[in-house]
Amino acid sequence: MKTFMWGVLAMSSLVAALFFLRFWRATRERLFAFFSLAFVGMAAAWVGLAIINHPADEAQQEYAYIVRLVAFVILIIGIIDKNRRSGRL
Amino acid sequence: MSETDDLPEDVRALLHEHIESYEQLEVLLLLRRERYEEWTVAGLATRLHIREELVGSALDGLKASGLVSTTAAAPALRVAYRPASSGLDAAADRLDREYAEHPIRIIQLMSANAIDRVRTAALHTFADAFVLKKDKKGG
Amino acid sequence: MAEAIYILCAITSIVCAVLLLRGYRATRTRLLFWASLCFVFLAINNVILYVDLVLLPPNYDLFWYRNTAAIIGMLLLVFGLTWESR
Numbered sequence: 001m002k003t004f005m006w007g008v009l010a011m012s013s014l015v016a017a018l019f020f021l022r023f024w025r026a027t028r029e030r031l032f033a034f035f036s037l038a039f040v041g042m043a044a045a046w047v048g049l050a051i052i053n054h055p056a057d058e059a060q061q062e063y064a065y066i067v068r069l070v071a072f073v074i075l076i077i078g079i080i081d082k083n084r085r086s087g088r089l
Numbered sequence: 090m091s092e093t094d095d096l097p098e099d100v101r102a103l104l105h106e107h108i109e110s111y112e113q114l115e116v117l118l119l120l121r122r123e124r125y126e127e128w129t130v131a132g133l134a135t136r137l138h139i140r141e142e143l144v145g146s147a148l149d150g151l152k153a154s155g156l157v158s159t160t161a162a163a164p165a166l167r168v169a170y171r172p173a174s175s176g177l178d179a180a181a182d183r184l185d186r187e188y189a190e191h192p193i194r195i196i197q198l199m200s201a202n203a204i205d206r207v208r209t210a211a212l213h214t215f216a217d218a219f220v221l222k223k224d225k226k227g228g
Numbered sequence: 229m230a231e232a233i234y235i236l237c238a239i240t241s242i243v244c245a246v247l248l249l250r251g252y253r254a255t256r257t258r259l260l261f262w263a264s265l266c267f268v269f270l271a272i273n274n275v276i277l278y279v280d281l282v283l284l285p286p287n288y289d290l291f292w293y294r295n296t297a298a299i300i301g302m303l304l305l306v307f308g309l310t311w312e313s314r
Contacts, residue, residue: 005295012302016266019309027209029216065233065277072240079219079247086220211312215259218251 006050013043030085034078041071096194099180100187104195105202107154108184112139112147114199117156118185120170127160127167156181234278241267241274262308269301 017039024032048064108114115137120128130148134141148168151157155173159166172178188195248264276294284290 002291005299009295009298009302012306015306016302016309019313023212023215027212027216029213031216031219032212062230062233065230065237068274069233069237069240072237072244075244076240076247082216082219083221086217211257211259214255214257215251215263218255218257218260219247221250 003050003053006046010043010046010050013039013046017043031078031082034074034081038071038075038078041067041074045071096187096191096198097183099176100184101198103177103180103184104198105205107151107156108199109150109203109206110143110147111196111199112137112143113150114188114195115139116144116147117151117170117181118188120151120157120168121181121185124170127169129165129167231282234274234282238271238274238278241271245271258312259308262305262312265308266301266305269297269304273298273301 017036020032020036020039023029024036045064045068048067049061052060052064108117116133116139119133119137130141130144133139133148134144137144139147148157152159152168154177156170156177157168158171160169160171161167170181172181184195245264245267248260248267252260252264273294276290276297280288280290280294
């Protein structure tokens with residue numbers, strides 16, 4: 001059941017990433033590329049958790065969560081980048 | 090739409106990024122052809138048979154794009170063709186010639202760009218929402 | 229080390245949610261509505277993650293609580309993206 005759930009999460013995340021990829025192509029707006037990358041990262045983290053699938057294996061789990069953390073950071077960087085280029089920062 | 094593929098790349102870019110209306114096209118080309126003159130809004134409106142408000146908003150866009158500059162401030166406002174780069178000038182030059190030879194292609198591309206802009210307007214609003222403005226309400 | 233990761237996940241996910249909510253409040257666009265909802269649920273997911281793995285003793289397991297939040301968030305986003313595309 002857990003693997004199925006991680007599959008749902010990974011798949012929906014990838015779909016979101018594809019949408020944002022399309023938005024990036026349509027608008028040339030770099031922020032969408034950051035969104036897309038972030039969701040790819042989140043998908044990768046969920047896939048990682050599904051592969052590890054061992055709650056007792058804390059050490060390995062951490063790597064998956066690091067990937068998730070990176071995904072959020074990428075998004076924040078993207079928003080900062082958007083502000084920079086719009087002349088606010 | 091394959092006819093518009095024959096247009097040079099810089100002309101397509103110029104139209105896509107900086108020319109949003111027929112008025113802007115006409116104003117730009119006129120200012121460019123008569124680049125050593127400084128024009129008033131009323132003068133442009135009379136010469137092109139376009140309403141002054143439309144000329145005004147066309148000029149705002151062209152100024153923001155770095156194609157036109159104010160040469161004398163209000164109330165006796167005058168503008169002239171002052172491209173921000175030689176690339177822009179070259180593109181405008183080619184646009185002028187293309188428009189003279191293939192006006193339909195230019196108009197077609199401008200319509201396609203307009204449709205494009207509407208479709209992506211919501212997306213641009215999304216992206217612009219992330220620009221953190223100084224809230225007047227302090228939120 | 230693990231605690232640092234989990235707390236950072238919680239913090240960064242909250243930051244993202246706040247930024248998106250601000251964006252939605254400023255513009256009220258449909259796309260931002262779904263996106264900010266998604267990140268609110270992802271933030272909930274990561275906060276519960278921190279509570280579950282760091283604060284609570286091992287006999288408590290909030291695994292399904294936090295992941296349900298994540299699923300709701302992601303499904304809302306995918307629904308919103310699909311519905312709002314033309």
